[in-house]
Amino acid sequence: MCGIIGYTGDKQSASIILSSLYNLEYRGYDSCGIAVKDLDISVLKDVGKVDEVNTKLNFLSLEGHTGVGHTRWCTHGKVTKENAHPLLSNNHKIAVVHNGIIENYLLLKKRLQKEGFTFYSETDTEVIPNLIEYYARSKSFIDAVQLAVGDLCGQYAILIMSTQYDGLIACRKESPLVLGVGHNEYYVASDIPAFAQYTNNVVYLNDGDILYITNKSYSIYNNNIKQQHPVTTISREIEETGKGDFEHYFIKEVMEQIDAIKRLIFIDQSIISEVAKEIIKAKGTYMVACGTASYACMYGLYLFSKIAHIHVNFCIASEFDNFKHFLTQDSLVIAISQSGETADTLMAIRSAKEKGAKVISITNVEGSTLTRESDYTILQKAGQEICVISTKAYTSQLAILIMIAYEIVGNYKEAVEILKDLIKYLYYLTSESMREYIKLLADKLKDKEHIYLIGRSFQYPTALEAALKIKEVSYIHAEAYAGGELKHGSIAMIEDGSPCIVFVSNETESSIISNAIELKARGAWIIGVGQRNNEVFDYFIKVRELPWLNSICQIIPMQLLAYQLAILRGCDPDKPRNLAKSVTVL
């Protein structure tokens, strides 16, 4: 969840690390810090976003050609300056940044305390530099690192910098880490965007790898065996270009949905075809994902059932382990993940692979761990999603699922045609007039404590995704239900003035309107989303009926609504509290 970056080379490291931290901030932003090595190690760190901390401390005052940086999403220890990374060894000769969790840190901490070590933070990470210091008292520095790493249980991507070592050492176990190879300089980071502006030559590290960068070269060992990982040149096809004229990445990325779906139309059909064949062949297909991507999976269930007449199972990735005994060599697991680095999703596909099942992934990040561990990958090509809240990645996942479903029944061309229609309509859905109307609605909702959302069929996952958007960005409690479920309990929550958003499609119109009437009878005021206005609606968001595509169309006004609610309530739509974009811990 945290972002880590290390640099060693000819240039001053602080400015490179600072720019990388901005690019990594979506992984966590409660505190940050940089350590740079000259004769000694100097550290600047504090609580706050990168910009705030830099304004306060001036990271660029740090001088030295090797450095490490960190932006934090706290797991162990509160958000304090002491708990921010980098963390130093007691002798101040070793600095460490870490993403992950050291599960046995309490045991290691006690052991080190007995040896006279003092701990200044509540983090699990602080055991790492101190363990290395401890072993380095009697061993070479490299041996000390290997012994210390051997003591760690858990998941980690760690960067180690020391006055006793000329360069950087990095280790990885179940947390992402990539090496960027420049000209006489190296970057090691949680992901490629951290250093993509400096080099596009990358080496992906594997679990158990230890990377040594020294004397302007590098070597990688795993279990003491030298590794020869290839240097991959990544494409710079769709580079992130900043916020442009937009105030926030959130709204920029909502607007970019048109381009994201346009790109899908030109996707190589053979990839979709391979995937469709695997689904047809599989004896049991399971879709796994987390959060927003899990709602894309739910949409997929309805789609595969209704278009392709294929039964597909779905499980949120963190619960998948409970069902893995159903998997065989003939099973297929489809994992959906914007980042391709979500720990729960990776765990799910790893257990599937252990059972011999095939894995297909749909992801937006080329070279991500998910792509490297899957048998087939469909790259979304939605462009980098910087905002912590997922918008364009979600709708492009839905569009890909449509293409697969149509391909299964041999109708790929039709999928392309309906997506072309969709694109034309997306201009209206993101238009100035739509945004202004949504602003008015947001004003009516901004002081509410609760918002309820209902939908049936395809509109049920839409309601769930809309509720998630509202909650995570405006902190208003929003709860979604399948329309038919309301009267089984939750309708008890409805009182005078409860706002309820009702998603309507031609298919569900009569039943969901009945549900809306039941809500209205209990005092609710109703916002309808759909093709036709209805007397039960107090407000109405008109969204044209596009068969199979209503879920893409109807979520867009909801994304705009969540955005406006955030603005009106003074929340940061790009970096909501407590969240991080890549959830790389279990």
Ligand code: F6R
């Ligand atoms: C919500 C959101 C999250 C992610 C979830 C999975 O806006 O972004 O719910 O969808 O954490 O992330 P990925 O798709 O990267 O696996």
